[in-house]
Structures are given as C-alpha cells and as structure tokens.
Amino acid sequence: MSSWRRYPCCVMPMKAVLDTSAVLSMAHQSFDGYCIPPGVMAEAGRELEYALHAGLRVLHPEPESMEAVRKAAASTGDLPSLSHTDVEVLALAHTLGIPVATDDYAIQNTAERLGVGYIPVAQKPIKDRIVWVYWCTGCGKTLSSHMPECPVCGSPVRRVPGKKTRLRKPPQPRP
Numbered sequence: 001m002s003s004w005r006r007y008p009c010c011v012m013p014m015k016a017v018l019d020t021s022a023v024l025s026m027a028h029q030s031f032d033g034y035c036i037p038p039g040v041m042a043e044a045g046r047e048l049e050y051a052l053h054a055g056l057r058v059l060h061p062e063p064e065s066m067e068a069v070r071k072a073a074a075s076t077g078d079l080p081s082l083s084h085t086d087v088e089v090l091a092l093a094h095t096l097g098i099p100v101a102t103d104d105y106a107i108q109n110t111a112e113r114l115g116v117g118y119i120p121v122a123q124k125p126i127k128d129r130i131v132w133v134y135w136c137t138g139c140g141k142t143l144s145s146h147m148p149e150c151p152v153c154g155s156p157v158r159r160v161p162g163k164k165t166r167l168r169k170p171p172q173p174r175p
C-alpha cells in the first residue's frame, strides 16, 4: 500500500491509540498525536467529528499486527471478549509501537501479552447522574435532605445513591 499507511509517524509522532470509549471520554483540548483504527470511527460516529477536527488521525493497522493480536488474545483467553474493533485498536498500537489508551480489561490484558503498553483513561466523565437520598440507619425512613439525626427515631442519617440516570448510551457498532 502507499507509504503513508506504512509510515504514518513521519508526519507527527503518535502518542497513543484510542479505543472507542477513550475517544468519547477524552477531556483533551487537542487530539494531536492520537490515532484510531477505522473500526473506532465507525463505532463512535458523530461524536467523533469534533475529535477529527481537533487532530485525531485514522490509521490502518498492518495485517501482520492483526494476526499477532489474535494469537496473543487466543493465548490469554481474551479473544472471545474482543470485538473486531478491539483487535484493530491493539493491532494499530502494535504496528506503530505506541501504547493503547483504554479502560477495557480484555484489551489491557491482551496488550500485556502482546508487549504493547497501555494507559488507563485517567479522566473519565461520570457515566451516571446520581440522585442521592438520605436514609435513616435506624428506622429506615427516607429523608429528602440531610440532617444529623432522624427526626423520627434519632438514629444517624446516611447518604445513599438513589436513582441513577445513564448520561450517554454506549455506542452501537454499525451493522
């Protein structure tokens, strides 16, 4: 194939490959130096437009790297847990010799076996919006606001998570 595919690092040194959730949760101002394989682009969809304008590159892993990832994942038992896109993410990191930014355990575990570095996604946004409720540890009464002790029985009041609202649907792969 063309040389830019084989040597994409000539233009700018790449820092890390991002998996789909890493792209969606990145708090970076700039995506310069970060890249994704085509599968992540398909999964992330419209959410990605901003990232592409902010410097994110789409690069193709080498077929040999795809094979190396499948072998490594088969040996760790992670292969059934990895999507085609996950394999691409690892393969691109293998091709470029750079780490993967991911919180996916199966990807991290395979990266270890493959000798590819990985970076946990440090700044994740909250996944759920939590409505906290106050609850009496004595009589079990639910209170609408915090108070040092239960107005009914005088026991300590504790804050517990009530309703959780998912903030963003996980991306669906295209058929």
Ligand SMILES: [Zn+2]
Pocket (backbone or CB within 6 Å): 136, 137, 138, 139, 140, 141, 150, 151, 152, 153, 154, 155
């Ligand atoms: Zn009480």
